[in-house]
Each structure stands twice: as structure tokens, then as C-alpha cells.
Amino acid sequence: MTTVNMTVNGKKVSADVAPNTLLVQFIRENLRLTGTHVGCDTSQCGACTVHVDGDSVKSCTMLAVQADGAEVTTIEGLAKNGELHPMQAAFKENHGLQCGFCTPGMIMSAVDLVKRNPNPSEETIRTELEGNICRCTGYHNIVKSVKAAAENMGG
Amino acid sequence: MSVENGIGASVRRKEDQRFITGNGHYLDDINRVGQAYGYFLRSPYAFAKIKNIDLSAAKAAPGVVDIFTGADMVADGIGGLICGWGITSKDGSPHNAPPHNSLAVDAVRHVGDQVAFVIAESLQQAKDAAELIEVDYEVLTPVTNISKALDSGAPQIHDEAPGNLCYDWELGDKAAVDAAFANAAHVSKIDVVNNRLSPNPMEPRAALGEYDAGSGELTLHTTSQNPHVARLIMSAFLGIAPENKLRVIAPDVGGGFGSKIFVYAEETTTIWAARKINRPVKWTADRSEAFLTDAHGRDHVTHAELATDSDGKILAFRVSTQANMGAYLSTFASAVPTYLYGTLLSGQYKIPSIYCEVQAGFTNTTPVDAYRGAGRPEATYVVERMMDTAARDLKMDPTEFRLKNFIQPDAYPYETPVIMTYDSGDYPLAMNMAKDMIDYNGFAARKAQSEANGKIRGIGVAAYIEACGIAPSAAVGSLGAGVGLWESAEVRFNPTGSVTVFTGSHSHGQGHETTFAQIISDKLGVPIESVEVVHGDTSKVPFGMGTYGSRSLAVGGSAIVKAIDKIVEKSKKIAAHLMEASVEDIEHEHGVFSVAGTDKKLTMGEIAFAAYVPHNYPADLEPGMAENAFYDPLNFTFPAGTHIAEVEIDPATGVVDIVDWAAADDFGNIINPMIVEGQVHGGVAQGIGQALLEGVVYDDESGQLLTGSYMDYCMPRADDLPSFRIATTNTPCPSNPLGVKGCGEAGAIAAPAALMNAIVNALGKDIDMPATPEKVWRAINSN
């Protein structure tokens, strides 16, 4: 067992975990933050995407101990004071989700995408979201959501 | 008067709030105190006899609670998994449905077949213990390809299915077709393969079983599209528990596309084991297990011939298909290549006679069952590839050939030679609309431009039809279905005026919580925020047949309308009493009840309150305001339309770039256009996936699954797809009270044919799905 300390959604957390515990397991099982999903076992789908020190990371691809001391934001931490993040609002407004399973990861990736590309073209959005699989939407309305959010975020 | 958030409005979805904030409750998010973890030991071989299983070392491993094998389930009297639709072969014999045990008993028949269920305190301990199980296999030669499996001399997979045959079925008038072919001016022929697909909802299947020793009740939380059907099958056929002692809950479900209709081994074993160990047991598939065990889709090999006269009119159509059922017959597998396929072979066309024969057989592969469209994409693919081939043979423009042979808008009801009665539609309208959207007539100029840039351009059309709103119980019963396909609903007013709607439909992405609430809002004037839609729990919902075959709105929505009608009828009596008028004089519109010719009126909320606080109330009327309805559809619905794809191919790489997509669909009336568009996008994306990227591949010799992860099975990603242009033509469906037809599967049905026709148009030669860059490049560089 190894002790890990990190700040998740602004709260300090600490736990003893087996050294092979994945960050996603730590988030889902230890912290019971189940908005971060697991959709594959080969780091392909992006359902598990969270922010580690501000960058989007597939949390199934990182050990919990590697995030020791980090600031982690999950989908549950994106809305502030009951206000949806513009990306969350845009997904709802533009029907960017259907079953919702890919959505937390998709939104976390999209937030990072817009941070790095404040005014993304459709092509940029499609290329950047290549690591997130959605089986429901055909991506059409996801692209639309990200575009709309980027505009609202003042890109 | 129209209602805010009523029928026809693109209401933003009520369910989204929880999903975008990470507060959904998918199955793996649910945990119980004291829960143990289950893990399946699976067969590494495609075909083998099990000579012995030694559990001794595994049972002694740390954390192990118990380990079960097939023998334990059999000893407990648990029956095998069933197929609920009986198909009759040409010779009158019933189809062969060999035994399908949840845990293998004496043999394994595909890679991933369940051998043992290990339960431990943690998942890791269960996995570690599974490695200690010693299975003595006698490995046999497998067969994975359907044509080879049906050949004489192929390995025999089940004693109960000689020649690996499940059934040899036919539909239509063979003699009439033969006569028409004999006199035809032209005969066109095609051979097509409909590639095997893995459905891949993003949430893997999972189950959480609980047993209450006090009440004797079992509760199964499961990723299901139809929890009542799961309960029915598990009770009546498997003997897990009587229906009144088995509760099945399908919480938020992360996509299904058909694959979560079926009753599988894992869910069955999990709930059975929960009682055996008297503890909650949880099993969650990883993606590899999903590839190995979620029922696959399609896998047809077809030869088809079309007879035409000298004028380009279709005379007759002949189709012969081999369908791969996989290693066992899954829950509805037998119906897919027969009554969901052969019956759609008339497409949108006036075809005097059609004959179709289907041989379905077993192979050492994952079972195949309904996947988005189920039989109808296969039919559309055959029909629409055929139409393009015939047009090419006749040197006609493919849209002109189609327009010439379409069933005309004044021909309804139209009876096809393959037992369907189309009820409404306007096929020329949709085709012309799609042509305008994509500027079909300007294609030649664009092609020349591409050529100047060293690219090859192609355009392809698919005019599809599907039978949805599944299904009239009497009709499907006469064709072999073991169940009725009605739907139920309860509309319950709470005393303070809010409404809870219980539906037997199940939403796993379709947005029922919004669409169904819109119906209530519209018809009863209740603000949409005050309507709650409850689904997916056999203890809450009266009964239900679930969601598949684009049936939720046409059948489930119609059940809600019937319940609303009862609410209105009762409310009129209460209103008449309260306003001292006669019932005949009460008029109702959007939840306002008024006395004709006066300004007296009462709202639905006031009446509901009176029904629960009946101080001044009609003497002969029951208090309360909740009504139940069951709705059995009168006919299938027939969504139809035209999709046109335009592609540009780079001859240097073989990469197909979809440069434009136009869809004109007829879904009848539309409740929420935003949701309908989303369904089309998703369906088209899956269809494009089938045509360009996806395909389940088995190694011929070993029977190993070669496409068992997202590294090998190519899922459509954002950068593989274009944006889509979509529009609708709306001819209301005459056979249900909402006039709706269903929209969930259309895209997946239309897209593969449209896209492959575009690629064939570009290349000038036939090519099979998936049209990967390698295949396209080889086609370009071969003679």
C-alpha cells in the first residue's frame, strides 16, 4: 500500500492504495466520484478523461500514485457554485449527448481543447477529439457544442 | 393553440442535467454493502470439449468466496438461454435451437464462452483465482465462416443441428419469380457480403445481483433495453425465480443498439449466484469481454438477381442469403435474417414478384442477433446495391431508374409480395428533396473538378424502407414470435398537479424523459418540469416490452396517449360535476376543461386535486387520477427516405473522404425535431462505420477473434465523419394516434448502401464492406 495525497475538485484527499491502482479506480472506487467512466481497457475511448494540473488526461492510463500531489478536476468539479461550465451548457443546448456515457470524458477533453485552441475550426475540433469515442451522436452535435462553447468562452 | 414545450418543439433534454454533471447512475456506479465481485473464466479456444475442470487450487486462493461451473447451475435446475422466435423451414420443420447453457457444460463453442464464475472479495482476487483453474480441454477444429460451416464435411458444432443448419427458410412465390425471369429482357446479378459488426455501446454490459433472504426476493440491476422481458425469460424459461420474486432494474444505460435486448449468460449467472452465496454480486464487462460476448450484428452472404423489362421496369427479384448465427441461438437471432429481412426486400419499389431463401447456420463465433436496424440494413443493402447495379446494366441514371419503379404516393395501402402492407409515404418526394440538397445535377462538374485535382469522385443513393413500431402481436405471433409486442403506460397525477408517467419503453440515449413529457405537456397542459418519466424497473412500471425496432414512440408513446385519453374522460366527468354541467358539454383542450358556450372552466390541476380530495365529487366515480393503458399496434410503421453520399477518393492512398451527405427521411409526425436529428446523425455514423471502418474478423484456422479491442476494431471517430445535411418529409402514420413512424434505425439502414454505391460509382467496380483504404487502393490498382 502507498499513500497518495491529491486535491480533487478543490478538496484535499488522501488514501492508502495498492501501487497498481489506476487513477480512474481511485476516483471511482475510493472517492466514489462515478461521473468519470470506463469504456475500454486499451486507453482508446476517452470516457475516463479528467484534468490533472489543468491538462486533460485519460485517467485509466495513469496510476493514482503518479497523480500524488496533483490538482485533479473531474466532471463533478466542473460546474462552479451551481453554475454549469459553458461547455456543459453547450452540450445540453446543442444536444451533444444521447446516452451520456461518453459525455463526461468528452466534455473534459473539449474544455482542454478550447483552452489550447480558443477559436477552433470544425477540423480542429474533430482532430482534437479523436481520442474520445462516442457511439451515439455521430459527433455532429458534439462538434456543434464545442464550437458554441468556444464562442461563449470568449474565443 | 400551441403549448410551450409541446409536440413539435425542440425541447432541450430533461435527462441531460445529470449526465453533463457526472450524476448519472450507470450500472457500474451502483454498489452495495458487502458486495462480492464476479469474474468469468472464458474459453481460450473456439471449439473444444471440456474433459475436466479442477477448481481445488482456485478455491483455496485468497479472497475467493465461491466458484461455480455449468454443472452447478444444471444441478440447481437452471435452464439454458432461449431463443424467443421460432422459424419454420421450407420443409415444415422447426428451426434447430441447440442447448445454450450460461456456463458451459461439456463443450465450449466460441472464444470467450463462459467456463466458470469466480466470486471473490475483490475483482483482482477473482481474476487471480481464475488463473488457478485447471481446465482439461480437447481442442477441436473450428469453423467461423458461414459458407464453410454449411458445406458438407465442416466440423459439426452441435449434435442437435446436423450440417450446422439452424433453418432453411423461404418467403415469396418461387414459381412466379422463375416465370418472370424466364421472360425478362435483362437480368442483373450481385454478390454482396454484409460484414459482421460489434455493436459497442460505450457502456459495457454489467450486472449487480442481490438476494433478500427475508422476502426471498432477488433484484437484478442490469444493462437492459427491456427489463420486463429479461424478468419473463429468467423466470419462465430459466427458473431463476418466480416473476413476483424477481425484480429487474435497468438504470441509466449507456447505449444499447440492440445488444442489450438479449438475455445473456453473465447477467443470468450473476443473479443466480447472488442467491447461492447470499451476498450481492457484481459483474462488469471490460471491453475485451464486450467484443467476445455482446451479440454481434449482420454477417450475411447474399446472391441476388433482378429481372427487368426492356423499358427498365422491374419484373421480379430473387434473393438467396446465408446468415451466420454464431455458436448459439441468441434471444431474437432467428427473426433477424427472416421476418426482419425477407419482408423488406420490396424496398420502395413496385416489384410484381419476389422470392427469398435464407439458410441460417452455426459457427464457432460469438452469437449474432439484432443490431441497430436488425435485418433491415441487410435488406436495404441488398436491394439498393441491386438497384444501382441494374441501373448501370441498363445505362440509366440510378435515381431515374428508382423513380421509374417507386411505389407511387397514391398507392397506399400497398401490399408487397413479401407480406407487408405499407401504409403511407411519398418516396419520389424524399428522393427529389435529397437530390436538391446535394445538388445531384451538379455532380458531373464536381467530378471533373476532382479529376483535375487527381481525385476520384463518386455519388451514391440509397432509398431505404424499414418496418418499425414493432409490432402487432397477432401478426408476429402468427410468424413465430413467443411474445406479444404491445407496450404499457401509466399516467399518474399527484394531488398537487405534477405527473409521473410510467412507461414500459426504456431509454438508453433516446431521450424519452423529454419526448414523453412533451406529449403529457401538450395534451394535458402540465408544465414540462412537472412531468417525471419513470422507466426501467419492473417493480415500478406495470409491464413493458422495452425499446428496440424504433418502437418507443409509435408503441410506447401510443400507450401513453391511450392513458391520457382515459385521464381526459374521467376528468370530464369530474369537471361536469364541479361545474354543474352535463358531460357532453365539457370541452377539453391542452388540460383546460370548459363548459361549451360559457366562460366556466377548470384546469387539469384543479380537477386532479378534486380527484384526490373528493369532498365535492361525483358519487359514482372512483377517487384518484391515475390511468393505465396497454397499446397493441395495428400495423408496423414504415419510415422511409433517401440518403445520398458523395465521396472523393485519393488514388494514392485509397482513403475515402465523405465530402457531402444528404438525408431526406419520412418519420411521420415529429415530437422533438432536435432529438430526431440526433438519432439520424448517430444512425448514419454507425452505417458509415460499417461501410468504411468496422468489421469483426476471426482467424480462419484457430477461430480466434482478431478484432477484440479498440486497437483492432476501428470505431468511427470524430475525424472520420463529416457533418450531415438532413431534412424530413412528413407523411403522418395512419396506424397510431401520434402519427409517428420511428427514427432510431433509419441512418444505420440507409448509410451503408448509399456510401458503398458512391464508392462503387467512383471506382467503377464492386467492392465489399468495409471499404478500407487498403481494399480501395487494391481495387484501384487491380484490373
Ligand code: FES
Ligand atoms: S477507459 Fe480510459 S481510454 Fe477508455
Ligand code: FES
Ligand atoms: S452519448 Fe452515448 S456514447 Fe456518446
